[in-house]
Amino acid sequence: MSFNEPIHRSENHRAENEAGNGSSHPDSIPPPFTDDDFLPSEAVRSIPAQPDRANVLLYIDQVSKWFGNVHAITDITIWANRGEITAIVGDNGAGKSTLIKCISGVHGPTAGQVFLDGKPVHFTSPEDARRAGIETVYQTLALCNDLTIWQNLFLNREMVNHWGPLSFLDQRAMRRRSAEMLSRLEVNIPSINARVRRLSGGQRQAVAISRAAGWGSRLVIMDEPTAALGVRETARVEELILRLRDDGLAVLLISHNFDQVMRLSNQIWVMRSGRLVGGRRTQDTSGKELVSMITGAQQEEAL
Amino acid sequence: MTQATTSPSWERLRDPSFWADWTAAVALVLLIIGFSIASPVFLTLGNIQALLLAAAILVVLTIGQTYVILTGGIDLSVASILTLGSVVLGQAYSRGWGIGVACLLAIVTGTLVGLINGLVIAKGKITDFIVTLGSLSAASGAALVLSNGRPVQIADPFLLRLATGRLGPIGYFVILAAIVAIIAHFVLFHSRFGTHLLATGGDTEAARAMGINTDRIKITAYIISGCLAGIAGVLLTARVGAAEPASNTSFLLNSVAAVVLGGVSLFGGRGTVIGPVVGALLLTALVNGLTLLAVSQFYQPLAVGIVVVLAALLMRYQQ
Ligand SMILES: Nc1ncnc2c1ncn2[C@@H]1O[C@H](COP(=O)(O)OP(=O)(O)OP(=O)(O)O)[C@@H](O)[C@H]1O
Ligand SMILES: [Mg+2]
Numbered sequence: 001m002s003f004n005e006p007i008h009r010s011e012n013h014r015a016e017n018e019a020g021n022g023s024s025h026p027d028s029i030p031p032p033f034t035d036d037d038f039l040p041s042e043a044v045r046s047i048p049a050q051p052d053r054a055n056v057l058l059y060i061d062q063v064s065k066w067f068g069n070v071h072a073i074t075d076i077t078i079w080a081n082r083g084e085i086t087a088i089v090g091d092n093g094a095g096k097s098t099l100i101k102c103i104s105g106v107h108g109p110t111a112g113q114v115f116l117d118g119k120p121v122h123f124t125s126p127e128d129a130r131r132a133g134i135e136t137v138y139q140t141l142a143l144c145n146d147l148t149i150w151q152n153l154f155l156n157r158e159m160v161n162h163w164g165p166l167s168f169l170d171q172r173a174m175r176r177r178s179a180e181m182l183s184r185l186e187v188n189i190p191s192i193n194a195r196v197r198r199l200s201g202g203q204r205q206a207v208a209i210s211r212a213a214g215w216g217s218r219l220v221i222m223d224e225p226t227a228a229l230g231v232r233e234t235a236r237v238e239e240l241i242l243r244l245r246d247d248g249l250a251v252l253l254i255s256h257n258f259d260q261v262m263r264l265s266n267q268i269w270v271m272r273s274g275r276l277v278g279g280r281r282t283q284d285t286s287g288k289e290l291v292s293m294i295t296g297a298q299q300e301e302a303l
Numbered sequence: 304m305t306q307a308t309t310s311p312s313w314e315r316l317r318d319p320s321f322w323a324d325w326t327a328a329v330a331l332v333l334l335i336i337g338f339s340i341a342s343p344v345f346l347t348l349g350n351i352q353a354l355l356l357a358a359a360i361l362v363v364l365t366i367g368q369t370y371v372i373l374t375g376g377i378d379l380s381v382a383s384i385l386t387l388g389s390v391v392l393g394q395a396y397s398r399g400w401g402i403g404v405a406c407l408l409a410i411v412t413g414t415l416v417g418l419i420n421g422l423v424i425a426k427g428k429i430t431d432f433i434v435t436l437g438s439l440s441a442a443s444g445a446a447l448v449l450s451n452g453r454p455v456q457i458a459d460p461f462l463l464r465l466a467t468g469r470l471g472p473i474g475y476f477v478i479l480a481a482i483v484a485i486i487a488h489f490v491l492f493h494s495r496f497g498t499h500l501l502a503t504g505g506d507t508e509a510a511r512a513m514g515i516n517t518d519r520i521k522i523t524a525y526i527i528s529g530c531l532a533g534i535a536g537v538l539l540t541a542r543v544g545a546a547e548p549a550s551n552t553s554f555l556l557n558s559v560a561a562v563v564l565g566g567v568s569l570f571g572g573r574g575t576v577i578g579p580v581v582g583a584l585l586l587t588a589l590v591n592g593l594t595l596l597a598v599s600q601f602y603q604p605l606a607v608g609i610v611v612v613l614a615a616l617l618m619r620y621q622q
Pocket of ligand 2: 096097098223
């Protein structure tokens with residue numbers, strides 16, 4: 001398998017692994033953020049570097065999410081640094097989306113703890129997470145086609161003028177701020193008054209990313225931001241992602257595109273069947289190694 | 304670089320959905336020209352006053368329907384709520400509770416039915432179509448039960464003044480309908496609620512992902528529709544001088560028709576208040592003109608049906 005290729009489905013691997021997993025789930029939430037937690041747990045094999053305390057923004061400690069009998073993720077311990085792009089890779093159904101939903105407040109974890117800036121956080125809704133500075137660019141983008149670009153950028157965060165007990169939208173201020181948000185990331189958009197329906201896939205992605213980046217956010221999570229894009233649009237979106245990193249944000253990137261992950265990321269976490277199979281600094285690994293980690297080929301060779 | 308300075312009004316003229324919004328206006332102008340050629344009475348002040356007065360009740364009803372359809376739903380119970388409101392008014396009045404209380408009760412009743420519609424649809428996760436079809440039947444049933452099937456005459460000076468009084472050349476009904484329309488327009492385009500309503504109707508998942516409480520928005524839309532239907536019930540009672548439990552199905556059809564004519568997407572998320580108001584005027588003008596031309600009443604529903612389907616077809620082409 002060449003490392004430029006997207007990862008293919010391997011349902012049978014998943015099925016095999018699921019049978020043996022899940023019995024070692026801890027009953028209690030582990031103590032917060034001690035040095036011990038930084039040591040690789042048994043699920044985290046082969047992690048070369050310890051987290052660097054000064055730079056870690058997000059630390060996920062032995063997080064599990066089970067839906068009834070479905071063990072979507074079990075005992076995941078990963079972290080993401082400020083000013084870095086952290087990639088999560090894995091086959092379809094590996095649990096990547098479930099993991100980021102536990103971070104962005106969509107799901108409450110079944111067990112485990114999320115730390116932001118060293119402090120434990122419990123989000124009950126995506127709104128909660130947004131307030132704490134965690135923005136998510138969903139796979140579906142969550143843009144309203146019939147609203148304008150600026151309305152989407154300010155959706156549920158509208159600026160208003162108060163007239164006594166009444167409040168009216170401050171459209172002028174929102175338009176101005178929208179233009180700033182887009183120009184900060186040098187996004188190419190015909191007009192902020194255009195409806196999102198009229199935008200191309202890449203422009204939509206750019207609007208969604210600008211929205212995520214524009215609210216004083218510290219962590220931006222992106223679930224397959226270029227999956228539906230052509231070559232040129234992918235390149236533009238990748239530039240945007242790099243710009244977020246250069247702005248000092250922590251970026252958590254889910255991607256099926258190895259080539260992209262190897263080019264953009266600083267750190268890579270590999271998941272398989274709801275478990276973490278390893279983490280690497282990007283410069284210490286290769287597409288070939290990632291493929292074998294994702295598919296479990298390494299294990300099979302060893303057997 | 305971002306170009307944010309293009310003027311929004313010029314921008315809108317190139318948007319096909321802008322023209323779809325104005326289908327009703329163009330059709331109304333054509334209709335006015337046609338009828339005024341065919342009948343010399345059509346453009347007289349007296350006839351225009353009568354036309355606007357006749358349109359006012361439908362306008363009020365249509366605005367509530369617009370809000371509901373903008374959320375991607377539909378309210379089939381508006382005409383029954385109107386009837387129920389009228390009957391409640393009549394019953395309260397005939398028990399000597401005073402006209403103020405009676406009118407208030409009519410509006411509160413409409414609001415409550417709207418609240419129930421909204422709660423069952425949003426929280427019970429049952430299709431709007433079924434829920435409001437149910438309350439269509441339930442509300443007209445309640446109207447029959449309350450009134451024992453008998454109309455109540457109401458000769459109240461306040462209602463009489465409301466129906467016949469005017470400020471200069473403009474009737475109170477018309478002023479009231481215009482106020483409702485202006486408020487509805489401002490709420491839709493200049494308040495957070497309005498934006499959230501459009502977002503909820505356009506893409507419920509996206510709205511929810513941005514933290515908008517879409518259930519609350521939907522419930523509010525049905526409450527507004529119920530409340531406006533209650534107000535329309537008061538207006539109808541004033542106009543007729545009686546509270547009649549007989550159903551008013553043409554109001555339901557016309558309110559949906561006016562919304563469609565007004566360029567509001569039946570899938571929700573896109574539309575205006577002005578469009579449906581013009582749609583309601585168009586339907587009323589159509590009936591008024593046909594009456595002036597002495598076309599049999601039986602042809603009126605036929606004409607309305609054809610116009611609505613044509614308008615819907617036209618809008619498909621424009622998008
Ligand atoms: N709400 C849910 N209820 C039940 N099972 C779920 C739910 N969400 C996810 N799962 C299951 O959890 C597992 C992991 O799913 P997840 O969507 O996280 O995978 P993924 O790595 O994002 O896959 P993909 O690459 O296809 O997006 C799957 O087996 C999925 O069926
Ligand atoms: Mg996924």
